[in-house]
Amino acid sequence: MELMIDMRVAELLASRLCHDLVGPIGAVNNGMELMQDESFGMVDDAMTLATKSAEQASSLLQFYRLAYGMAGRRHGGDFGPVRELAASFLTYSKSQLDWPSGPVPEGLPDGASKMLLNLIALAAEALPRGGTVGVAMSSGNAGLELEVKAVGADAGLREEAQAAIGEDAAVEDLTPRNVHGYFTQLLAKRLGGKLVAEPIGQGALRLAVALPG
Numbered sequence: 001m002e003l004m005i006d007m008r009v010a011e012l013l014a015s016r017l018c019h020d021l022v023g024p025i026g027a028v029n030n031g032m033e034l035m036q037d038e039s040f041g042m043v044d045d046a047m048t049l050a051t052k053s054a055e056q057a058s059s060l061l062q063f064y065r066l067a068y069g070m071a072g073r074r075h076g077g078d079f080g081p082v083r084e085l086a087a088s089f090l091t092y093s094k095s096q097l098d099w100p101s102g103p104v105p106e107g108l109p110d111g112a113s114k115m116l117l118n119l120i121a122l123a124a125e126a127l128p129r130g131g132t133v134g135v136a137m138s139s140g141n142a143g144l145e146l147e148v149k150a151v152g153a154d155a156g157l158r159e160e161a162q163a164a165i166g167e168d169a170a171v172e173d174l175t176p177r178n179v180h181g182y183f184t185q186l187l188a189k190r191l192g193g194k195l196v197a198e199p200i201g202q203g204a205l206r207l208a209v210a211l212p213g
Contacts, residue, residue: 005186008169012179017064019038019060019176028055040100050135058094067117068183079104082113086120086135090201094130095152105139109211111191112137115147119185122165122197123150126157126205157181157197165195175195 031050035043063085065071077166080101087097097120116135123133129154138145163169165185175184185195193209200206 008171009130009179012174012176013068015176016179020060021057024053024056027211058089066114067121086117090124090133093124095124095127096132098132099135105137105144108144110193115187115191115209118187119146119148122181122184123148123207125161126150126155127152129153131155145208147208149204153203155203155205163195
């Protein structure tokens with residue numbers, strides 16, 4: 001099912017992406033400037049700053065290219081590269097990925113990897129102090145289920161993010177801080193599913209999308 005996205009949503013997603021990138025890109029620039037300053041006596045530190053910041057910017061771009069772009073709609077049976085992207089992305093949000101390698105359920109539709117990446121990014125939002133993001137995929141008579149759990153101190157979506165994932169969320173109320181949740185629930189709907197977000201005890205949040213088999 002194809003769903004049209006309001007231009008405001010596209011603009012807010014672009015704002016979010018730029019916000020996430022401006023920090024590491026600015027740090028790269030600062031590191032390069034310090035290396036060119038002959039009076040600066042810590043060239044190695046400046047090089048380390050520039051290198052690590054460039055790696056972070058590259059990681060974010062590769063992640064969002066699949067999460068927001070057309071590339072993520074193509075699905076292959078190998079989720080290894082997707083797992084690596086997710087692990088690198090979470091490193092910079094002080095969280096770690098728990099996604100065991102192994103065979104994936106048959107019948108995953110195109111866009112499943114895109115859906116997973118958006119769920120992972122939403123889980124990262126729900127971990128203000130960092131934590132663990134667990135990923136699982138399963139199939140049954142009812143269809144396929146993609147599940148992502150956020151586990152950590154104070155795990156949970158902010159009130160504005162919770163409102164954005166509701167089916168009655170208004171586009172005019174979205175901001176760069178909660179547009180990702182709106183986009184994630186819209187993506188689930190396009191795949192024929194519905195995004196579910198529910199607490200599962202203290203310090204844990206479950207995000208899931210059930211897809212028709």
